[in-house]
Amino acid sequence: MKIKSLLLGLLMLVGFQIKVQAQSEDEGIKACINNYLDGVMQGDTARLNRAFHPTALLRSVNTNTGALQDLSVRKFVATTPAGGIQTRGGSTKLVSYSYIGVSALATVELRFGDFKYVDLLSMLKFGDNWKIVSRVFSRADLDATVKGTGAAPSTGAPAASKPPVVKKSSANVKPKADDGW
Template identity: 75%
Template sequence: MKITKLLLNFFCLLMCLSFTVKAQSEDEAIKTCVNNYLEGVLKGDAARLNLAFHPTAILKSINTVSGALQDVPVAKFISTTPVGGIETKGGSTKLVSYSYIGASALATVELRFGDFKYVDLLSMLKFGNDWKIVSRVFSRTDLDSQVKGTAIAPSTANKPVVKKSSSANVKPKADDGW
């Protein structure tokens, strides 16, 4: 009996450890994808950018002059990344946040330049064991602009309703004072 209990506890411990390792490895894999993007832009490294993006990824923004939606294929973006990257122009990069569930992830990053920055929302999907950026939606903003919004609290709409018992039809106890 003691051996069975010991084996069961050991099995539970292994399951907990494997879940923790998997969660950590997902975090690391997503950060690797985002860091390939950030380092690729920072250093002008097309190989790192190609590792970060899915070949069919699209980049979208609003043209600040015309107000029209502009789509940039990822191949064009990579080919026009400045030699030496934004680092040669005094630029820097920063991972602001990321989140994921299942095979999808979202990261918010900043690409800072001298007097402005781009804030990118990167949508990622998991292909096998690798995460790839499939969409980059970006805005050019002032340096002091902050990402706004909050996390939404879990909805109570999907929680089962707990029935409360009604006291309307309950028989009074003989000694309840009524």
């Protein structure tokens, strides 16, 4: 009886720790996103600097020239209006986020009077802290909506019971170290 109680208690403790870990990841990601959104909203450069990795890139396409346009974090933070976008009637909104392992994605909106920016934020976890490493953004009309589901469409076919046989070649050799591919 004591062994059953001990095992039950141990399982409950492990389950609680797993749930706490998942909550802390959500909270960490949301903290990073909120640092960004509140920093933009209030013009708080310290919060913006906490949100971004120092080498993050901010990218878009120049709609006049069609050229790729890069902006450094330093320049973005420096050009954030004093008092933030709230002084211009702006608002912010978290649309969605997802994560796995040490990577996360978020979609946010920065709304202004007659247009909005939709930002796709890529984040990575450094130690215990999530940081934005890339902001890809687009200017859009206020009534424009983000499209897509984020999940691959189902083909309706049942999952195969065995993976297909792959011939061994030098092209299929896995690297011995995790090189990111």
